[in-house]
Amino acid sequence: MHHIVKNKYWIKLKKDLSKKKIDISIKNKSKYRPIDYLSPDEMDEFIDVLVESYLYRLQNVSHVWM
Numbered sequence: 224m225h226h227i228v229k230n231k232y233w234i235k236l237k238k239d240l241s242k243k244k245i246d247i248s249i250k251n252k253s254k255y256r257p258i259d260y261l262s263p264d265e266m267d268e269f270i271d272v273l274v275e276s277y278l279y280r281l282q283n284v285s286h287v288w289m
Contacts, residue, residue: 224249228257233269241275 224245227233233240245260261269 224257225251229260237272240260253271
């Protein structure tokens with residue numbers, strides 16, 4: 224995920240990422256999280272992709288949540 228966000232590939236992969244489990248809390252060796260590579264202008268759009276991913280997993284993964 225670090226490579227995808229750092230090199231701005233996530234913009235082209237939004238549709239695919241919205242169907243994947245995305246963990247933005249993992250830090251790399253330099254102590255950066257994927258979200259740390261985003262500019263303030265990109266943050267809202269990236270958060271939208273995260274929300275879509277979360278909702279997709281809630282609706283489509285066969286797991287009882289409650």
